[in-house]
Amino acid sequence: MKVYHSNNFKIGRKIVFDNEPYIIDSSEFVKPGKGQAFVRLKLRKFSTQQLIEKTFKSTDVLEQANVTEHTAFYLYNDGNFWFFIKNHTFEELLVEKKIIGSNKKWLLExxxxxxxxxxxxxxxxxxxxxxxxxxINTTKFHKNNNVNNSTKLVELSTGAIVKVPIFIQIGEFIKIDTRSGEYVSRTK
Structure with missing residues (x-):
């Protein structure tokens, strides 16, 4: 298996740490005035998106993770499993509910x-x-002291609850940023 030396700990590299795959979010090489140089990494765990910070000596090596990314279409779910199909190979993938996690609120068939x-x-x-x-549903609007920042909660077709401006009505389509879960704009 390929390994990365500390001088190759670059942002975006996929590595194995504690027998789990991570992606390097940030990398900082530090050469103190006294002592051995080291590398400070922020690592994001693929399965949970948890961010951790770790320090490695300049002599340390990390194993490359055999991580691949595929584009697929979400087909349906039966409550416990979610079914996807790969774009190019038409291979069907079965995914457990726990792996989908909170992303289920952003997936439509x-x-x-x-x-x-x-x-x-x-x-x-x-x-x-x-x-x-x-x-598909909206709460009643309660006027705030700040009229320019008035929002209300709405329920979306996937069951997600999102804060939106007060002018959004039932039946409208809205654009959501899945990274933050925030309203972006109206769409048609």
């Missing part, structure tokens, strides 16, 4: 998404960065 595999096992499902969802 026939939506395209990214499937992350590690050693041929699905470890993460990532929806598109922006999704278009229908508002």
């Amino acid at each position: 026939q939506d395209q998404c990214s499937i992350i595999l590690w050693n041929d096992q699905v470890i993460s499902v990532e929806p598109n960065t922006f999704v278009k969802l229908e508002v």
Whole structure:
């Protein structure tokens, strides 16, 4: 298996740490006035998106993770398993509910998404960065002291609850940023 030396700990590299696949979010080489140089990394775990910070000596090496990303379409779910089909090979993938996690609120049938595999096992499902969802329910608006920042809660077609401006009505489609879960704009 390929390994990375500390001088090759670059942002975006996929590595194995504590027998789990991670991606390097940031890398900082530090050469103190006294003592050995080291590298400070921020690592994001693929399966949970948890961010950790670790320090490595300049002599340390990390194993490259055999992580692949595939584009797939979400087909349906039966409550416990979610079914996807790869775009190019038409291979069907079965994904457990726990792997989908909170991303289920951004997936509609026939939506395209990214499937992350590690050693041929699905470890993460990532929806598109922006999704278009229908508002199916809304709460009553309670006027705030600040009129320019008035929002209300709405329920979307996937069951997600999002804060939106007060002018959004039931039946409208809105654009949501799946990374933050925030309203972006109205769409048609």
